[in-house]
Amino acid sequence: MNGAHDLGGMHGFGPVNPDPNEKLFNHEWERRIFAMYFATLASDIYSIDELRKNIEIMDPVHYLSSSYYEHWVESIETSLIDRKIVTKEEIAERMKKIDKEAA
Amino acid sequence: MPTITPEQIPDLVRKGASCRVDAALEPLFKTGDKIRALNINPATHTRLPRYIRGKEGVIDRDHGVFVFPDTQAEMKGAKPQHVYSVRFTAQELWGADAPQKDSLYIDLFEDYMEKT
Amino acid sequence: MGAHHEPPAELSTRVKAIESLLIERGYFAAEALDKIVQIHEHELGPRNGAKVVARAWADQDYKKWLLTDATAAIADMGYSGAQGEDMVVVENTPDVHNLVVCTLCSCYPWPTLGLPPTWYKAPPYRARAVIDPRGVMKEFGLDVPEDVEVRVWDSNAELRYLVMPMRPAGTEGFSEEELANLVTRDSMIGVAVALSPSAV
Numbered sequence: 001m002n003g004a005h006d007l008g009g010m011h012g013f014g015p016v017n018p019d020p021n022e023k024l025f026n027h028e029w030e031r032r033i034f035a036m037y038f039a040t041l042a043s044d045i046y047s048i049d050e051l052r053k054n055i056e057i058m059d060p061v062h063y064l065s066s067s068y069y070e071h072w073v074e075s076i077e078t079s080l081i082d083r084k085i086v087t088k089e090e091i092a093e094r095m096k097k098i099d100k101e102a103a
Numbered sequence: 104m105p106t107i108t109p110e111q112i113p114d115l116v117r118k119g120a121s122c123r124v125d126a127a128l129e130p131l132f133k134t135g136d137k138i139r140a141l142n143i144n145p146a147t148h149t150r151l152p153r154y155i156r157g158k159e160g161v162i163d164r165d166h167g168v169f170v171f172p173d174t175q176a177e178m179k180g181a182k183p184q185h186v187y188s189v190r191f192t193a194q195e196l197w198g199a200d201a202p203q204k205d206s207l208y209i210d211l212f213e214d215y216m217e218k219t
Numbered sequence: 220m221g222a223h224h225e226p227p228a229e230l231s232t233r234v235k236a237i238e239s240l241l242i243e244r245g246y247f248a249a250e251a252l253d254k255i256v257q258i259h260e261h262e263l264g265p266r267n268g269a270k271v272v273a274r275a276w277a278d279q280d281y282k283k284w285l286l287t288d289a290t291a292a293i294a295d296m297g298y299s300g301a302q303g304e305d306m307v308v309v310e311n312t313p314d315v316h317n318l319v320v321c322t323l324c325s326c327y328p329w330p331t332l333g334l335p336p337t338w339y340k341a342p343p344y345r346a347r348a349v350i351d352p353r354g355v356m357k358e359f360g361l362d363v364p365e366d367v368e369v370r371v372w373d374s375n376a377e378l379r380y381l382v383m384p385m386r387p388a389g390t391e392g393f394s395e396e397e398l399a400n401l402v403t404r405d406s407m408i409g410v411a412v413a414l415s416p417s418a419v
Contacts, residue, residue, distance in 0.1 A: 106245045106247060106248060107248065108248050109250040109251045109253065109254040112255055113258065116259075119299065119300035119304040119330075120304065122304070123304070154322075166305070166378055172376075186378070188307075193369075197350055204369075205368060205369040205370070206368065206370050206371070208370060208372050209372075209375060210376035
């Protein structure tokens with residue numbers, strides 16, 4: 001698809017700005033979604049191509065303004081729902097439960 | 104699929120999951136062939152970026168047979184085919200202002216190309 | 220654009236919810252996730268790739284093998300697997316400088332380089348590496364002479380690329396370990412050259 005992910009040759013994004021002191025992960029949830037990316041592929045729940053596709057169908061403004069690991073959260077969630085492993089409602093309910101327990 | 108345990112992880116990491124397919128398919132192209140990338144605009148998943156479409160290049164090498172992402176991502180099958188490293192001049196891609204000597208190599212699936 | 224940004228707290232909860240549902244359904248153990256993180260955060264990294272390059276600098280036969288069958292030659296060093304299943308190594312020479320990018324996502328050779336830096340995954344590099352590679356390399360302090368061919372490799376399929384930088388002058392008689400200290404992550408992506416011995 002002619003999406004926001006197809007970046008080759010675009011102008012206007014500014015300099016590359018490498019940060020020599022950056023860490024591999026900035027939040028614990030980044031570690032967990034990274035590991036789930038690996039584990040769900042190893043479980044053959046879906047293909048890597050489905051995961052890439054489900055990043056690409058993100059809203060373009062959201063895609064460009066969110067981090068790499070947030071793309072993975074979106075994509076893994078969409079792919080799990082597509083494959084009927086979980087439902088949107090189950091995730092929402094579980095989030096409420098987790099928030100309640102933390103309160 | 105049984106539950107994945109921590110003991111299995113080192114082997115899973117070391118083994119990975121190649122998208123290479125063990126199939127003796129006759130390649131459509133060979134090193135040195137002149138090709139044109141198709142000008143296609145599927146609304147579905149593809150690994151043919153816009154900046155390559157319609158451009159002319161030369162087959163540099165044949166990487167062998169791989170799963171085709173365009174169909175695999177849409178759950179329409181693996182459609183295995185050859186993948187080639189294809190050389191495009193920077194001027195072909197970006198016009199006469201690009202450095203004359205520079206080039207770009209990209210891996211293209213057979214379905215993305217036609218002979219010129 | 221800010222309106223689309225999800226607060227990190229909510230993201231964190233979402234990830235926890237997905238994890239707990241998948242564990243409940245028997246896909247994996249939480250400890251398996253810990254192990255995946257541990258390997259990728261602490262065991263893989265550009266030191267692996269540096270050892271491969273150093274061996275190729277020191278051993279002509281190994282270099283030939285690496286340039287013709289990178290996957291097997293790299294596996295011979297003990298590095299293989301996820302996101303490095305099918306490898307290609309491209310050699311910098313006095314006439315050719317190579318640069319690797321993935322414009323469509325962020326494909327990167329994990330077994331030899333570890334997980335990619337943020338800039339490699341972000342739009343500026345992915346957008347510009349193909350249309351203005353020389354400008355991008357200048358931002359990293361690398362000015363490639365005009366008479367050298369810049370070759371950009373857009374790794375958009377399932378092959379993963381590693382640049383073999385040129386061996387720096389003044390390293391005759393160096394051990395493989397000393398040579399490996401000169402090979403940086405950036406030099407194996409192509410945005411830098413190997414360090415000179417005086418720099419370490």
